[in-house]
Amino acid sequence: MAHSSLNLSRRQLFTRRNTSEHPSLPWVKESQFSDLCTQCGECIKQCPTKIIQPSDGGFPRVDFQQGECTFCYQCAEACPEPLFHPKTETAWQAKAHISDACLAKQNVDCRSCGDSCEPFAIKFKLAIGAVAQPHIELPDCTGCGACVSVCPTSAITIKHT
Template identity: 45%
Template sequence: MSTSRRGFLRGRFRFDPDVQRPPWAIPEGAFEDQCTRCGDCLKACPPAILVAAPGGYPVVDFSRGECSFCGDCVAACKAQALRRADDAAAPWQLKAAIGDTCLAHRGVECRVCGEVCGEAAIRFRPSRGGVAQPLFDAARCTGCGGCQAPCPTGAIAMKNEVEMSV
């Protein structure tokens, strides 16, 4: 979305692609048009990972915890900016990405991300004469973000699957 004069005057600035909208958010341009910034989804979120970004729109802050995909934010959204097409609809296209600051990549024993991953999307492969290395299974990753906050070096980021394939 580009910043238009009307958007600027309404407090709608250029969307940061690294910011993650709540689960089941409609596409970005429509989301900003439809979201009333009422905060009902923020109040409804049991793990309290939804916060108001500058401009008042809701975003996910994985440093506060993981998404349980309970759907309470969707139920609270009267404006329909968050909605499930059907019960099988994926909440988003996020997957974990392990960066270069990972302690295991630097030869230091750490398995925190693997221990907190309930889906076993991050496992560790023993390495002869070295530290076990993380193995990431994107097919198992739900994008909950539970592995991001406990990482001591901030090596894990939640990335849109579309961005990762480019």
């Protein structure tokens, strides 16, 4: 009884978190995740960049403070449950967003995020009387998260579009 109520509360917690704007895992079927994921941890073990971590509710989710997703698909291949879409589909509809905590918005020159973005999705636009301002070209952003941990003010988050 105690065990099932713990499971229920974890699922409720996850369901609340899962409706959040942040992605859980690439390619995952979000609507079935809390029902089908057994929290076995195989995806956590296989991720080469170690960005998959247990969340508060015990379910795995990506933490871009640990690094980036290389879209290798090893988490999906390791999962024993029918939880992931095929690799041929888009991993997720998640994109980077820059908040007002960005140093450039406070007129401090910084291009750390742009330097970390392989697809060159972050463009810096000159502004009159201010340092160059970052702008994300959303069609070019893969949501890989490489720009997140390099930001000195934690201004970047990866969100579903």
